[in-house]
Amino acid sequence: MENLAQSFFYNFRKYCSNQRVLVAVSTGVDSMVLLDLLSGLPESVRPVIEVAYVDHKLRQESQAETSFIRNFCKKRHIKLHCREWETEIHPNVGIESAARTFRYKFFADIMEKTGIKTLLTAHHADDQAETFLMKLVRGGNIQQLQGIRVTRRFADGYLVRLLLNYSKDEIREYARKRDLIYFEDATNRSNDYLRNRVRHLLVPKMKDENSKFLEHVQSYEHQLSLLLCATEEQVDNYLVEMQINETAFSVDFWLSLSKSWRTLVIRKLLEKYSRKLNEDSLNQIESFLGNSQKPQGSIKIGMHEFLIKKYNLFYFDNKYQIKDEIQNKYRLKLDTWVFLNEKEEIGVFFNKKPEILATDQVFYFSDSQLLPLTIRHRNQGDRIHTKVGTQKLKKILIDDKIPQDIRAKIWIVVTTENLVLWLPSVKRSDLSESPVNDKMQYMIIFRNKV
Template sequence: MVNLQGKFLIHAREMGWTNPNKRVLIALSGGVDSMVLLHLFLTLPEDERPQISAVHIHHHLRAASDQEATALKALSVRQHFQLIIRDWAPEVHPKSGIEAAARHFRYQQYGGVMEDVQADWVATAHHADDQAETILMKWVRGGEIAQLRGILPVQSFGSGELIRPLLSFSKADLRDYAMNQGLTWFEDATNQSQEMTRNRMRQQVIPRLKVENPQFLAHVEDYAGQLTDLLEVANLQIERLLAIILTSAHPLVGSVVVLSGCTDAQQRLVIQAILKQLNPELSVQTSQVAAIQRLITNQYRTQGTIDLGHGWRFFREYDQFGAEKVKPDVKSEQSSPDFMLKLNHWYRLSKFEEVGLMTSQPNTGDVQQVWLTPSAFPVGVRPWQPGDKYRLANGHHQAVARLMVNDKVPQSQRNSVNVVSTHDGTILQVIHFRRATQNAADQRQTGSQPYYLVLRQHYPKGD
């Protein structure tokens, strides 16, 4: 039989949990596992025993819950430990997803009570069988390899740490200990239900694996430890790569050139880390990582976006990549104007800029002289369109789309590019980018006269 009490003491000393000046908050459900955990802490040598508090979550899901809460109160008085009970009111229970909601409520309350009693640790009674169940469930469901570490022995939580001191012991070890010590506990009948995946793993799958190899639980623990070590080393390497690749954290922007220079495996791991850094709630799919990797390494596709879900998207714009919240696709008058230019009037192009077509040359602003015949009117400002071209100095024409490619205008900004166009569609100017070239023939056309296309800064009062 396992000397559980002796092994627990050794483990507690190694982990630093035997400090009488600190406080442990035990998550006490009333089941055999948590009752054993409480007893192990209560029976530590007095000079090595931390101050002990316990928190019980009354879920109001079973008829026996009231009786269990009353019994735990009585136990706390007899054993001289502080017990805090938190109620999950029936009126806030969801109609579906009750198990996940209950877990969320529990840990939320653990954090709050931890702060209230100024505890250093919250201790839960997860054991080796729980670990095996968790890892098998995550393996079956699929996901990120880091999830196969299962339940972590120690992790940051609230104002201190969340600890699982019983992960090295099996369910059988805990039950034997409870019976030998004469402990009382409560059985949750829902643990026998075959509707829950965890219960099927517990009652059907894991017992068969133990028959195949009695050391099954020990091997699971060993693999989880090895994987944790490997991921720790890998994460350090990824952090070093991120420091080189990312040029900005807020907003998240990085170098395509540097990331492309990494090995394929490094690229995939870095991309996963970037997405997790962006939003820890994102479920990173292998297909998404592969799509991003193809976008980054494609020499012929220098721009593109990939939907990440949850309102996020990944983008590449030439030599940069990044991720951002998706903005609503709403056109505004400022970013996409569409209006006619009446002679000698100013029109708002943006908040701080105006455009006008003048009959005499002004002494301010960015001025372009244009020769126009009466048939060229009305002249207007509008968003560029596929097929728009402007005349070059050599007499040839270039597409506005090609201009934006050559000038490496990001895809996200192209919809806000505007042109000044005559009635017959001749482009006079790609605003902020190029002026169309006119020649002597334009001046010699019948009725042709000089006009002045002007952009000027304008600051409204108060700005």
């Protein structure tokens, strides 16, 4: 008993620096031992203790337990925060989970109101082993196998478990020697719940096989946490390097990683965007991103969510919101500017009128038979005359690796016969001329107002 109290003292000094603590108490042996150990700390380090207790209204004994903790705290001048979980709000299913949610919400509320930064709970080594085995049985990703940690962020402070290194037997022995009063929850003897079945049927057999079973679970948990922390750090570094802008990521960088890192990186990226997918879906995404035969496309990852790839870029979006701009057509009148949008305008003029800006793109031609001209977006089957014959605009845009949504927004200058003269920034037809000073020429000026 002295060894337990002494090691508890060192644990407290290691993990608790606050002068006030909130202790979650159920009146069971674990929490009553925790209260006793805290009360027995040397006065120089002993914190101001406040107790949080919930009457879950699930058992007839809860009334006696509530009365006991009230008297216990009153006698010792400990401030008690007590709340009842009224039966009318009990759910029909998942009552254990709902009760836990209610409890921890209550704890967080107290911490917010009082300014207490440390919540202490009485989880112990057997709880750790039970949780580990339950997660193995239920399945999931390896991160979930990390068991109960000694300390973690909670509310505006920390949740600390100072008994995590002690077994249930050690805690009971301490209570017996200290002659502590506590209550046994009768439901803990039932095998109706998975945790109870693990506690009664599996853990004892594991201890029979090896008396150091609880220590081994804690060791594995510690090793696993170290490995996962190191992996997370490297994955985060890769994500930073892979990100090109606020929303897009580099396919080439992702492909440069080993197969194992690719999987970890894409899984973390999906988790970052709150998208949880099964292994089959993750494999499909990896195959999609690694498919060099399909440089563009999308894959559905949710009801309205898509991962979209455009050559070396990929990003997440709601595909139903990706719409082509309206297929507007504008007739180009001589010596008149046509406003296309806030950033672009175009006009047809005689050469040397108006002044050409450094950022302007200009197409020169001398054949007046080409007039009048129209500017529009691309249509299916559009072709352009080049010195090597006609070419489909679609092929030109693919060869230039222009993404599909950008293709839909590209402007095209055509004649009344739909002869394509020019794709500003992309391609000129063979009717394009060089500017000649002594020749009457027309010029199409495409102005990007940056």
